[in-house]
Amino acid sequence: MDSEHGKNARFGMVIDLDRCDGCGACMIACAVENNVPPGHASATERTGITWMRVAAVESGQEYPAADVAFVPMFCQQCENETPCISVCPQNAVEIDPATGIVGQIPQRCLGCRYCMTACPYHARYFNWRDPAWPEGMDRQLNPDVSPRMRGVAEKCNFCHGRLHAAKAKAAAKGSREIDPADYVPACVESCFQNAIVFGDLNDHESEVAKLARGADTFRFLSRLGSEPKVYFHSTRPWVKEMAESTLTRSKKENGHG
Amino acid sequence: MDSTLIPRGLERASFGKFLLWILPWAALFGVGLYAMYLCLADGLYHTNMDNRFAFGLWIYLDLTVIALGAGAFFTGFLLYILHRRELSAVINSAVVLGLICYSGAVVVLMVDVGQPLRAWFTFWHPNVHSMLTEVTFCLTCYLLVLAIEYAPIVLKNRRLRQVPRFLAFEFELHKVMPVLAGVGTFLSFFHQGSLGGLYGVLRGRPFAFREELGIWPSTFFLFVVSAAAAGPSFVLLTTWLVQKITRKQLVENEVFMFLGKVSGIMLLVYVFLKAVDTLVWINSTSPAAGFPAFEYYARTSFGTWILFTEIVLLGLVPALILVSGRLRAKPAWLFSAALMTCLGIMLNRFVMTIQTLALPTLPFDEFLSYAPSWEEVATFLAVLAYGVLIYSLTFRYTVLFPQERDLLKH
Amino acid sequence: MFGSGLALALFAGWYGFPRILYRSETQPLQFSHAVHAGEKAGMACGDCHVLDAAGRFHGIPGTAKCAECHSAPLGDSKEEKMLVDDYVTPSKELPWRVYSRQPDNAYFPHAAHVALAKIPCAECHGPYGQSEAPRVYEVNRITGYSRDIWGPNISGIASHPWEGMKMDRCVTCHATHGRRDGCIDCHK
Amino acid sequence: MPTHLTRRDILKLVGGSAVGFFFTPVPWKLLDDTSIWTQNWSKIPPLPRGERTTRYSACTLCPGGCAVRAQLVGPMPYSLRGVSGHPVSRGFLCAVGLAGHHMAFHPLRLASPVRVDGAGDEAKVVPISADAAMRMAAAKIREGNGSVALLDCQPGRAVSAYYEDLARMIENGLYVTAASREDSTLQALRSMIGEESAPLGFDFENTSMILSFGAPLLDGWGSPGRLERLLKGKPDRSVRFVQVEHRQSRTALQADLWVPVNPGGERALALSIAHVLLMERPGRRTSATTIADMASYKETVARYTPEAARAESGIEPALVRQVAEELSIAPASIVLSGPDAGGGPMERDTEYAVAGLNLLLGNVGKKGGVVFLHEMPGTAGRSHVVRDIRDVPDHSLNLLIIDPASSGYAVPWKSLERKLCPGTGMVVSLAATMDEIAAHADIVVPAPAPYESLQDVPTQTGASAATFGLSTPLLPADKRSVDPASFVAGVIRLAGFPLPVPQCDDLLKERGRMIHAERRGTIYQPADGSTVRVAELAQFDELWTKLAGAGVWVDDPKEQHEPAEASLGASMLQSRGGPRRADPGLLLIPYGYKRAVSGAAISPILSKLSQESALRPGAGTVALHPVTAALSGVVDAECVLLDTTNGTMKLAVRIDRSVRPGVAEAVAGPIGRHGADIMDLCDVREDGTWRMTNANVRKA
Known part of the structure; x- marks a missing residue:
């Protein structure tokens, strides 16, 4: 759909789970880019803020046949009946029709956490305490992203600060169309394995659109019908099976025998 | 000491005894206030909630007290709209209970949200699609209605009646009471439903998600009906409890019987609807989302026993007791059944809030557990203490049970 | 008695409240836009307030920019001497208070408005380019924002189109121009 | 108006x-x-405001030397990323490096030199002046009781050569490095071919098979971008990669073939491969090198038939023969060993057994094998045999000065402590942050944090050509920190050895001048991706300007020739008992991720990797196979006690099916604030290894 204000895009990603080696660079690049503070000493897997989180999923086989898939999990940018949007009582979450990006506005958020219970991907994080940086590190914040205050939810927005910069660069040249090379999210940029391909799904010729249509590409919880724009790719049969299964006994529960 | 404040013709315990009763509750309330202060001033990390268990004890409390507080709207509805005059004996008590439950819920909600100073944004930038918007609007409006309904009870106090304007005001209020009851019923109906919808709309939580009937998920209606069943039972139970504590008869036995009957009929309807809903969910809704329903119950802590307890033990059983005139006539059966009804509804709210969040959604998720922190528990208990305090004060200084004076003469 | 209470509240609310709410601060230098933008120097806004090729707007220029002309006093004004002696010579930045500074969470791309939509500066900033001296800078004691964000009138009603820079101003203008934007287009 | x-x-x-x-x-x-x-x-916090600039530098957090493109606002870097066309790092920047700019503001940053009184929980930290620190260290030198050692964990830098010179000035002065990590195979080969100073490298780019014995090639080895790009960059890579390792490491997971050898069975496996090559299919590949000790080597190897070695290595004979077969038909191959960053070095005989395979296969001095490099300008005549601290006799050091540069590998305190003269030995640690070694030192002197000073990035271990680059400062210098070279020089001068104190920059410029004088190689410039030949730069200043812009010099390749003669170190391979048995308890195997084994010296934001995501378990956990756990009666997430003969530690259990049964895998790194480490429980043996320790797990 085109308008006088430029083409509408649907930004999305395809992540190759066979390429991801779980190095964690994307998580750190994301935190640095988006001014996510270092976790408090008491932060845990369940209270810390990681817009981008890589889960190590085990195949369940024994040593030495055991296999691991590293699954980067973050906001899946659902397109249809986006679970977090309809529940927010005060419109702090919305989907941008021009980019398809699901945005979360911390300034509007009252911290009811309803969106967090609604998100099946657990991609939303709450600021349980005020953000704190060690003295000096607070002067190293990314000037393009505002830090969030205590008591609000936050999540991945495909590095919106970088989209702003790309748009401003295009605007300075008198154009409304951004150069795809100018808009690359931090996780994609930091991934040395090129496991993440990012781009406009509306552009059928783009690499991301081709990969999304390709074989061995799937989405997590696709049967919920929320049409996420983040796709995954793997040729390993057990990974595909895992992705489509429900309530598989987890790594920890497996541990109990 | 405070004898000039106590309504004429009523017997009340000595002030000292009353103080002895009040003080522990006040202390509990104080501890809760301190816990609330910690959460408000320092941040919600004082709770044991986390990103995965984003709703905890407090939301459970809200859902439960509002279901139990439904006695206010349903009694009002029966009295003012359906003209069941016998309920005028408990209407004041029901209103006070409603006010306590609703104001307690609102206070806890304000502590629960991360940025209470921005709570008014819901009114300024409302998202009409959100169940929580519906809840907020109805809750606020209904709280106002309850406050207005509560006013005449307070204004009837001996000392306050001396001010002529208050008397006139109270008289005027009485005239609009049926209107208020109507408005209250409407509002209450909606937000009970919306609270049910709160979880029913969660497409991402197949355990809670329900098909839509009209524009609301089925839980919307189930919550309305179940609240209507629990409300009268709760009024019945509290009244009985107050009778036990004060060692006085406050209402005639017929009132208890009538409340029990109402509760039983509503509960029977509810159990039937709930059973239908559960079957539809097991056979259609949940599998459609890719989740075979019985896998939810494959966890040791939440087996199918919880479903059975909720629907049969604490649903069908008390419903049958309450609708049976013979059993209802026996106080032990009546009060046990009322208690079971309340417990059943509390269990239902627990399943909706806590079990939903404990269950995994992603294939590599883990089953989660959560235990509230002392700050959460203290806040929870503060609401309880607050309820006891308000109820005790109202009971002491106003005519909460109009039949009390007459029964005293007998 | 009721009337006097009413009057008292109204007076306190409308007259006293804004005086308590805002704190006044003076600018470090009595800079005259009129002199620079007028016939004498004939400079355009963009000469000092630069929009670079990457689309970044550089707001108030640094002392280095002033020093391009004022490495030594050009005239005999006291302010100019102060500029040269206190800032240019020791190469110290001027601690300007920015009337239109938005909070950190707001993102305003000058590129889109100036280069793309060709909106004149004065449409948002008013006739500030012709001012003889900077106004008193007022800061909201609660929020820490410049008073210009809310606008000079405490009621929030603007008597000129450039008064007030709150979000509703952006939204209204965007709506009239048929732009449909998401929140995160202007928030960061 | 009413009156009242x-x-x-x-x-x-x-x-x-x-x-x-x-x-x-x-x-x-x-x-x-x-x-x-x-x-x-x-x-x-308010967001920083100011001009945005882009600058280039290189990461110095480990010897990997990854190139960095930094974005700054005003004087502060706020974002680091890799430089895609860079000849050393090839665009790579790891999770630790991505937050390297935070290090200057680390909460454990030292503010002044300190004296540490006492140890452990009772340690008291007393601020002292830099002069006092120097005087105390100098006094130790003057005592003349025992040796004085300078420990350098990133050898090959300009300052390394300076340290070597300083150490030589002192009687009993030693210049030592921590156990030769990535370099172990090359070290063994140098002594095998009798060219102790030969600069050697691996020609991974032109090889067709890599057989690695435990080297974490895909988890931070060398300059990580090199192997990551080679082994994972193209989907249709032509290199066959076989990993021999006793645990399912990230490298093992990604190898074409993982050979799950028994812990400590690497030597037997290498010898059984040699057996197949020599005895079963001899003469497939011809080597021009004459092996001096072939007879006795064959004698040793004869005993290691794949069947006989199986008890020790745990590997099926068929698999051994398959790997040997692949090696023998590969046009070019590289066989190397290496320690895990937390698991520490391998035993010397294992290193020799592995390195020897290269000579058997004729890999040395050949394209696609182990190649000879040109001498790094400025190091001519300088011995490449830097003394390894594990070769320093125990209880012989009166003063140990530790340079702040980190190898990225764990250095157990016990491995250093045993070298000190009992009672009198003093440790001076130069460190930017109070890391776990500094926590044990007697005196800690604050050093500049990464990006605060000009540093050089020396040639990478295993690089196929010498390189030299600069890590240019991105942050203003911290006035409280002391330049390590000046400090060491100052100590030695105070001890009575008169010498001029050079500036660090001078040392670097000196090396730059020598590179310019050699006129070899090219310089890559990150800002525009251009390359220029040194020979084209008439003036030294031109070269220096390019280096100062974070350019990197890459030497030209050298003409290759196979060594005429070599020995296989057969005498070393003979003496060895059987494998270490765990019965009846468990085998404690520490492991870690390069650079992250030191918890105090990584950005606090890295907590996301362990605490907040569990992607990489943090120190303080022990992983057990479900069966092992069941036998020990412990369950997941439980707190357990891990006992060894060295003590007991409280750890959290992680149940993991990918862990070898009978093994307790523990992450190296500090636990808590007082520098406790799993290595406190490990047996640090006389040969400087601590890979395996008998242990027991029980309920807390």
Whole structure:
């Protein structure tokens, strides 16, 4: 759909789970880019803020046949009946029709956490305490992203600060169309394995659109019908099976025998 | 000491005894206030909630007290709209209970949200699609209605009646009471439903998600009906409890019987609807989302026993007791059944809030557990203490049970 | 008695409240836009307030920019001497208070408005380019924002189109121009 | 106007005011302003403002030397990323490096030199002056009791050569490095071919098979981008990669073939491969090198038939023969060993057994094998045999000065402590942050944090050509820190050895001049991706300007020739008992991720990797196979006690099916604030290894 204000895009990603080696660079690049503070000493897997989180999923086989898939999990940018949007009582979450990006506005958020219970991907994080940086590190914040205050939810927005910069660069040249090379999210940029391909799904010729249509590409919880724009790719049969299964006994529960 | 404040013709315990009763509750309330202060001033990390268990004890409390507080709207509805005059004996008590439950819920909600100073944004930038918007609007409006309904009870106090304007005001209020009851019923109906919808709309939580009937998920209606069943039972139970504590008869036995009957009929309807809903969910809704329903119950802590307890033990059983005139006539059966009804509804709210969040959604998720922190528990208990305090004060200084004076003469 | 209470509240609310709410601060230098933008120097806004090729707007220029002309006093004004002696010579930045500074969470791309939509500066900033001296800078004691964000009138009603820079101003203008934007287009 | 106010009047006044109040802006503006206040309160820091600039530098957190493109706002870097065309790092920047700019503001950053009195929980830290620190260290040198050692964990830098010179000036002065990590195979080969100073490298780019014995090639080895790009960059890579390792490491997971050898069975496996090559299919590949000790080597190897070695290595004979077969037909291959960053070095005989395979296969001095490099300009005549600290006799050091540069590998305190003269030995640690080695030192002197000073990036271990680059400062210098070279020089001067103190920059420039004089190689410039030949640069200043812009010099390749003669170190391979048995308890195997084994010296943001995501378990956990756990009667997430003969530690259990049964895998790194480490429980043996320790797990 085109308008006088430029083409509408649907930004999305395809992540190759066979390429991801779980190095964690994307998580750190994301935190640095988006001014996510270092976790408090008491932060845990369940209270810390990681817009981008890589889960190590085990195949369940024994040593030495055991296999691991590293699954980067973050906001899946659902397109249809986006679970977090309809529940927010005060419109702090919305989907941008021009980019398809699901945005979360911390300034509007009252911290009811309803969106967090609604998100099946657990991609939303709450600021349980005020953000704190060690003295000096607070002067190293990314000037393009505002830090969030205590008591609000936050999540991945495909590095919106970088989209702003790309748009401003295009605007300075008198154009409304951004150069795809100018808009690359931090996780994609930091991934040395090129496991993440990012781009406009509306552009059928783009690499991301081709990969999304390709074989061995799937989405997590696709049967919920929320049409996420983040796709995954793997040729390993057990990974595909895992992705489509429900309530598989987890790594920890497996541990109990 | 405070004898000039106590309504004429009523017997009340000595002030000292009353103080002895009040003080522990006040202390509990104080501890809760301190816990609330910690959460408000320092941040919600004082709770044991986390990103995965984003709703905890407090939301459970809200859902439960509002279901139990439904006695206010349903009694009002029966009295003012359906003209069941016998309920005028408990209407004041029901209103006070409603006010306590609703104001307690609102206070806890304000502590629960991360940025209470921005709570008014819901009114300024409302998202009409959100169940929580519906809840907020109805809750606020209904709280106002309850406050207005509560006013005449307070204004009837001996000392306050001396001010002529208050008397006139109270008289005027009485005239609009049926209107208020109507408005209250409407509002209450909606937000009970919306609270049910709160979880029913969660497409991402197949355990809670329900098909839509009209524009609301089925839980919307189930919550309305179940609240209507629990409300009268709760009024019945509290009244009985107050009778036990004060060692006085406050209402005639017929009132208890009538409340029990109402509760039983509503509960029977509810159990039937709930059973239908559960079957539809097991056979259609949940599998459609890719989740075979019985896998939810494959966890040791939440087996199918919880479903059975909720629907049969604490649903069908008390419903049958309450609708049976013979059993209802026996106080032990009546009060046990009322208690079971309340417990059943509390269990239902627990399943909706806590079990939903404990269950995994992603294939590599883990089953989660959560235990509230002392700050959460203290806040929870503060609401309880607050309820006891308000109820005790109202009971002491106003005519909460109009039949009390007459029964005293007998 | 009721009337006097009413009057008292109204007076306190409308007259006293804004005086308590805002704190006044003076600018470090009595800079005259009129002199620079007028016939004498004939400079355009963009000469000092630069929009670079990457689309970044550089707001108030640094002392280095002033020093391009004022490495030594050009005239005999006291302010100019102060500029040269206190800032240019020791190469110290001027601690300007920015009337239109938005909070950190707001993102305003000058590129889109100036280069793309060709909106004149004065449409948002008013006739500030012709001012003889900077106004008193007022800061909201609660929020820490410049008073210009809310606008000079405490009621929030603007008597000129450039008064007030709150979000509703952006939204209204965007709506009239048929732009449909998401929140995160202007928030960061 | 009424003369006196009645109560009713006051009520009316209040009522009027209350009504009026709602018709003033007060309530509404306050409602608005308070909510805005929450969006901008002082509890969230203001965003930095200023000019945006881009600068280039290199990461010095480990010897990997990854190139960095930094974005700055005003004087502060706020974002680091890799440089895609860079000849050393090839665009790579790891999770630790991505947050390298935070290090200067690490909460454990040292503010002044300190003296540490006492140890462990009772340690007291007393600030002293830099002069006092120097005097105390100098006094130790003057005592003349025992040796004085300078420990350099990133050898090959300009300052390394300077340290070597300084150490030589002192009687009993030693210049030592921590156990030769990535370099172990090359070290063994140097002594095998009798060219102790030969600069060697691996020609991974032209090889067709890599057989690695435990080297974490895909988890931070060398300059990680090199192997990551080679082994994972193209989907249709032509290199066959076989990993021999006793645990399912990240490298093992990604190898074409993982050979899950028994812990400590690497030597037997290498010898059984040699057996197949020599005895079963001899003469497939011809080597021009004459092996001096072939007879005795064959004698040793003869005993290691794949069947006989199986008990020790745990590997099926068929698999051994398959790997040997692949090696023998590969046009070019590389066989190397290496320690895990937390698991520490391998035993010397294992290193020799592995390195020897290269000579058997004729890999040395050949394209696609182990290649000879040109000498790094400025190091001619300098011995490449840097003394390894594990070769320093125990209880012989009176003073140990530790340079702040880190190898990225764990250095157990016990491995250093045993070298000290009992009672008198003093440790001076130069460190930017109070890391776990510094926590054990007697004196800690604050050093510049990464990006605070000009540093050089020396040639990478295993690189196929010498390189030299600069890590240019991105942050203003910290006035509290002391330049390590000046400090060491100052100590030695105070001890009575007169010498001029050079500036670090001078040392670097000196090396630059020598590179310019050699006129070999090219310089890559990250800013525009261009390359220029050194020979084209007439003036030294031109070269220096390019280096100062974070350019990197890459030497030309050298003509290759196979060594004429070599020995296989057969004498070393003979003496060895059987494998270490775990029965009846468990085998404690520490492991870690390069650079992250030191918890104090990584950005606090890295907590996301372990605490906040569990992607990489943090120190303080022990992983067990479910069967092992069941036998020990422990369950997941439980707190357990891990016992060894060295003590007991409380750890959290992680149940993991990918862990070898009978093994307790523990992450190296500090636990808690007082520098406790799993290595405190490990047996640090005389040969400087601590890979395996008998242990026991029980319920806490």
